[in-house]
Amino acid sequence: MSDEQTAQVSVLGAGNWGTTVAHLIGQNGFRVKLWARKPELANEINQLRRNSRYISGLEGVHLSHNIEATSSLAEAVRGVPLMFIVIPSQAFRSVCEQLGELVDPSQLAVHATKGLELGSHKRMTQIMLEETCLRRIGVLSGPNIAREMIEGKPAGTVVASRFPRVIELARDHLKSKQLRVYGNTDVIGVELGGTLKNIIAIAAGMATQMQLGENAKSLLITRGLSEIARLSVALGADPMTFSGLAGIGDLMVTCASPISRNHRVGAALARGMSLTEAIDSLGMVAEGVKASQIAFELTCELNIRSPLMHGVYRVVHEGLDPRAALSELMNAAVQDDIDPSLVRAATGSAPGTGSVSRGPHG
Numbered sequence: 001m002s003d004e005q006t007a008q009v010s011v012l013g014a015g016n017w018g019t020t021v022a023h024l025i026g027q028n029g030f031r032v033k034l035w036a037r038k039p040e041l042a043n044e045i046n047q048l049r050r051n052s053r054y055i056s057g058l059e060g061v062h063l064s065h066n067i068e069a070t071s072s073l074a075e076a077v078r079g080v081p082l083m084f085i086v087i088p089s090q091a092f093r094s095v096c097e098q099l100g101e102l103v104d105p106s107q108l109a110v111h112a113t114k115g116l117e118l119g120s121h122k123r124m125t126q127i128m129l130e131e132t133c134l135r136r137i138g139v140l141s142g143p144n145i146a147r148e149m150i151e152g153k154p155a156g157t158v159v160a161s162r163f164p165r166v167i168e169l170a171r172d173h174l175k176s177k178q179l180r181v182y183g184n185t186d187v188i189g190v191e192l193g194g195t196l197k198n199i200i201a202i203a204a205g206m207a208t209q210m211q212l213g214e215n216a217k218s219l220l221i222t223r224g225l226s227e228i229a230r231l232s233v234a235l236g237a238d239p240m241t242f243s244g245l246a247g248i249g250d251l252m253v254t255c256a257s258p259i260s261r262n263h264r265v266g267a268a269l270a271r272g273m274s275l276t277e278a279i280d281s282l283g284m285v286a287e288g289v290k291a292s293q294i295a296f297e298l299t300c301e302l303n304i305r306s307p308l309m310h311g312v313y314r315v316v317h318e319g320l321d322p323r324a325a326l327s328e329l330m331n332a333a334v335q336d337d338i339d340p341s342l343v344r345a346a347t348g349s350a351p352g353t354g355s356v357s358r359g360p361h362g
């Protein structure tokens with residue numbers, strides 16, 4: 001690249017979503033560095049304009065020529081004003097540890113990882129703050145099936161940050177006739193909404209495979225949203241976030257789409273596969289598997305009722321038959337699931353909520 005063509009943005013992680021984010025930015029005319037762990041994948045992207053490991057079977061779709069892939073993390077981030085970090089949740093800290101020696105506080109970073117760290121239960125922005133000097137950070141999340149977006153189909157997404165400049169710069173690189181980008185200040189809610197919905201998507205995949213019908217899926221989605229909001233608000237989220245793209249929007253698409261990774265894991269489990277077989281058949285990370293364990297631990301610790309997420313945990317990690325889990329859910333006593341704290345927060349009467357504007361929620 002010449003000096004005039006030097007990349008102003010980098011994407012760390014060349015999985016299906018990271019590659020898609022880089023492609024969307026490249027299509028907007030920006031030069032973008034894409035970091036891939038494996039040199040052979042970087043070479044394939046640069047020479048053939050494809051990523052056969054994660055994005056395959058798309059006739060006539062070639063990755064943007066504005067993408068330059070590299071297997072050098074230092075090369076990818078050096079001097080770049082804006083980074084998108086798209087690393088699986090359980091590898092996120094190790095990459096941030098490496099970034100700690102390569103970045104400086106002037107750089108902005110947005111992660112697009114829908115998961116929490118095992119053991120610590122920490123969100124990705126918390127890990128970024130612990131392991132790097134980056135402070136102007138944010139999160140990208142929403143109903144974004146990578147395959148549809150790389151095919152050019154329309155979508156919307158959310159960038160959440162406490163820093164308006166992060167939202168502004170991320171939006172400038174991502175927005176297009178294909179993609180609408182909304183801003184939000186509720187980082188906690190957007191991170192948790194994108195993480196916890198994966199658990200409900202596993203349940204939806206089971207329901208689809210068992211041919212339980214649309215009524216059952218509607219039940220799973222609505223009760224799942226209630227459980228997501230209940231846990232997230234207890235962890236500091238704004239309940240209104242879950243009425244937008246990063247909440248109900250993301251939950252709907254991942255529960256409905258048969259190409260959603262977590263949906264496919266649920267369907268595989270309902271077909272009688274073991275968890276190992278289901279993951280191996282997928283060939284990619286399904287964040288809902290780890291998220292179900294973390295949510296189980298958090299809800300037990302906080303004494304939060306979440307029968308649906310607990311049921312998914314037992315199927316995924318304890319080998320409970322999906323049909324037995326469904327029977328338990330349907331036979332459980334119905335309780336009043338409208339948490340008074342959610343009602344107070346939504347109406348602005350809870351302590352600390354007041355009438356402060358939090359910006360568009362998408």
